[in-house]
Amino acid sequence: MAIEALLSPAIAGVGAALSIILYFVISPLLSPLSKVPAAHWSSGYSPIWILWTRWRGKELSAVYEAHQRLGPLVRLGPKDLSVACYDEGIRKIYGGGFDKPGYYDFFRYYGKTNSFSSLSKHDHTYHRKRLSGVYTKSALFESAELTIMTRKTLYGVFVPHLLAKSKEPQPTDLLELSYSLSLDLVTRFIFGYASGSKFLESPEGETREWLEHYEKRYCSESFWSQELPNTTKCLNMLGIDLMPKGHAESTQWLEHWMMEMCDQADVVLDSAPRNPEDTPLVYRQVKAAQAKLTSETSAQQDRLAVASELFDHMSGAREVLGLVLAYTIYYISKHPHAQDRIRAELVSAGISMRVPSGGEDAEQAPMPSPSSLDKLPYLSAVLKESLRMRPNSTPLPRVTPHDRSVSLAGYHDIPPATRVNAFQWLVHRDPSKWQAVDEWRPERWLDESKREKGGNESRLWAFGSGPRMCIGEHFTQYVMRYILVVIFTNFRSTVVDQASFGQHPAGSLEDKLWARFAPL
Numbered sequence: 001m002a003i004e005a006l007l008s009p010a011i012a013g014v015g016a017a018l019s020i021i022l023y024f025v026i027s028p029l030l031s032p033l034s035k036v037p038a039a040h041w042s043s044g045y046s047p048i049w050i051l052w053t054r055w056r057g058k059e060l061s062a063v064y065e066a067h068q069r070l071g072p073l074v075r076l077g078p079k080d081l082s083v084a085c086y087d088e089g090i091r092k093i094y095g096g097g098f099d100k101p102g103y104y105d106f107f108r109y110y111g112k113t114n115s116f117s118s119l120s121k122h123d124h125t126y127h128r129k130r131l132s133g134v135y136t137k138s139a140l141f142e143s144a145e146l147t148i149m150t151r152k153t154l155y156g157v158f159v160p161h162l163l164a165k166s167k168e169p170q171p172t173d174l175l176e177l178s179y180s181l182s183l184d185l186v187t188r189f190i191f192g193y194a195s196g197s198k199f200l201e202s203p204e205g206e207t208r209e210w211l212e213h214y215e216k217r218y219c220s221e222s223f224w225s226q227e228l229p230n231t232t233k234c235l236n237m238l239g240i241d242l243m244p245k246g247h248a249e250s251t252q253w254l255e256h257w258m259m260e261m262c263d264q265a266d267v268v269l270d271s272a273p274r275n276p277e278d279t280p281l282v283y284r285q286v287k288a289a290q291a292k293l294t295s296e297t298s299a300q301q302d303r304l305a306v307a308s309e310l311f312d313h314m315s316g317a318r319e320v321l322g323l324v325l326a327y328t329i330y331y332i333s334k335h336p337h338a339q340d341r342i343r344a345e346l347v348s349a350g351i352s353m354r355v356p357s358g359g360e361d362a363e364q365a366p367m368p369s370p371s372s373l374d375k376l377p378y379l380s381a382v383l384k385e386s387l388r389m390r391p392n393s394t395p396l397p398r399v400t401p402h403d404r405s406v407s408l409a410g411y412h413d414i415p416p417a418t419r420v421n422a423f424q425w426l427v428h429r430d431p432s433k434w435q436a437v438d439e440w441r442p443e444r445w446l447d448e449s450k451r452e453k454g455g456n457e458s459r460l461w462a463f464g465s466g467p468r469m470c471i472g473e474h475f476t477q478y479v480m481r482y483i484l485v486v487i488f489t490n491f492r493s494t495v496v497d498q499a500s501f502g503q504h505p506a507g508s509l510e511d512k513l514w515a516r517f518a519p520l
C-alpha cells in the first residue's frame with residue numbers, strides 16, 4: 001500500500017511529462033503543415049527562430065534562401081508560411097477571403113482604423129468605400145485641378161529647385177529630393193495646392209526634421225506591436241512600453257502636422273470662390289463619405305477617422321512612391337543610353353516638357369496630356385522595371401480563412417488561421433522565373449510575348465492584387481511619368497559613387513543615393 005502511494009504521484013508525473021512530449025513533439029508531426037518544408041529545424045515546433053530572424057531584420061534574406069532551397073511554399077513557424085509563386089499562391093491569398101492579422105494595428109492613426117489597417121473583409125469594404133472613384137485612372141486623367149497642381153509643382157517649384165541644385169558643388173541627395181516631391185504632390189492632391197505640404201520650397205532642415213520623425217514613427221522596434229500584438233497590448237496595460245522613447249512623440253508630431261492640413265482644407269472648403277487647384281479633392285470626398293456612413297458618431301470621431309485614412313495615403317508617398325521614384329531616377333542616371341532613349345521616344349511622339357533656358361517663365365512650358373505620356377512604351381518599361389527592382393520590401397501577411405482549410409502551392413489541408421505571406425521583393429527576384437534578376441533592364445518589358453521564362457509567374461506585383469490592391473497605383477503612374485519626362489527633357493544626370501547601395505532593400509536617411517544634374 002505504501003509503495004503504491006509512493007508510486008502513484010510518480011506515475012502521474014511521468015504521464016503528464018509524456019502528454020507534454022506528445023503534444024509538443026508528436027502533434028506538430030501530425031499537423032497537415034508538417035508536409036510543408038521547414039525553413040529551420042525548429043519551425044514546426046516553435047516560432048522562436050522566425051521571430052528572432054524578424055527581430056534582427058533578416059527575414060527577407062532568410063526566406064529568400066529557404067525558397068531557393070525548398071521551393072515555393074516554406075514553413076517559418078508552427079502556423080506561419082511563406083509563399084513565392086503566383087497562380088497557386090499569391091492569386092489565392094490576395095484575391096480575397098483571407099483577412100489580415102493584428103500585425104496591421106500598427107498602421108492605425110489617431111486611434112482609428114483606415115483601409116490599409118482594417119483586418120476583416122467587412123471592415124475593409126466599409127473603409128475603402130469612402131475612396132470610391134477619386135483615385136481611378138479616368139478621374140485623374142480628367143481632373144483639371146490635378147493638371148494645374150502638377151504643372152505648378154513641376155514647373156513652378158521642382159525645375160527651379162533642380163536648376164539651383166545643379167549649380168551647387170555637392171551632388172543631390174535623391175532620396176530627400178524624391179521624398180519632398182512625392183509628399184508635396186500627394187498632399188496637394190489630397191488637400192489642395194494651397195493646403196498641401198511645401199517641402200521643396202522649405203529650408204532643408206525642415207524636411208530633415210520631418211523625415212527624422214517619420215523614421216522614429218516606423219522604427220525597427222515596431223517589431224513588437226506587429227509580430228506580437230497581443231503580448232504588446234498586455235504589457236502596455238501593465239505600463240510597460242517596448243517602443244523607444246521618441247516613438248510616441250514622433251507619432252504625435254506627425255499626426256498634428258497632418259491634422260493641420262485637414263483643418264486648412266476645411267477653411268478652403270468653407271470659403272468660396274477659390275482657385276480650382278486649391279480644391280482638396282481627396283479630403284472633400286473622404287469627409288463627405290465618412291459623414292454619410294456614420295451619421296451616429298460625433299463630428300470629432302469622424303474627423304479622426306478621415307485623418308487616419310489620409311495619413312496612410314501620405315505614408316504611401318514617403319514609404320513607396322518616394323522610394324521607388326528615387327531609385328528610378330538613380331537607375332536612369334546610371335544608364336546614359338536610357339536617358340537618350342527616353343528623349344528620343346518623346347521627340348518621336350511630339351511630346352515636350354522643355355522649360356525655356358534659364359528657367360524664366362517655367363510655368364508657361366508645354367504640358368502634355370496624361371494619356372500621351374501613358375502611351376510611351378519605353379517610359380512604361382522603365383517604370384515597370386524600376387517597380388520590379390524596388391517594390392516594397394515589407395511583409396503583407398494574411399491569415400487563412402477561419403472556417404475552412406485551403407490548398408497552396410500544391411499542399412493541401414492548410415488549416416484555418418495560418419499566417420501566410422508573400423514578399424514582392426522575392427517574387428520579383430526569383431531566378432527561376434526572371435533572367436538577370438539583379439540587373440535593371442527596361443528592355444525586358446518591351447516585348448512581353450517573349451519576355452520571361454515564368455509567364456504569369458513573372459508578372460509585376462508591385463501594387464499587390466485583389467480587393468486590397470493599392471489605391472494609389474494610377475496616381476503613382478501619373479506623377480512618375482510627368483516627373484521623369486520633366487527631368488530628362490531638361491537635365492542630364494549622372495550618379496555619384498556607384499557603389500553606394502547594394503541589392504538590399506533600403507531607403508533610410510543613412511542611405512546614399514546621390515546624383516548630379518546638368519541642364520541640357
Ligand code: HEM
Pocket residue numbers: 094115116117128186312313314316317320321324391392396462463464465467468469470471472473475476
Ligand atoms: C510606387 C508606389 C506605390 C507602391 C509600389 C504601392 C504598393 C502598395 C501595395 C503592395 C499595397 C497592398 C497592400 C496589401 O495588400 O496589404 C498598397 C496598398 C495601399 N496603397 Fe499603395 N503603393 C504605392 C503608392 C501609393 C500612393 C502614392 C498612395 C496614396 C495616394 C497609396 C495608397 C495606398 C492605400 C490607401 C493602400 C491600402 C489599400 C487597401 O487596403 O484597400 N499607395 N500599396
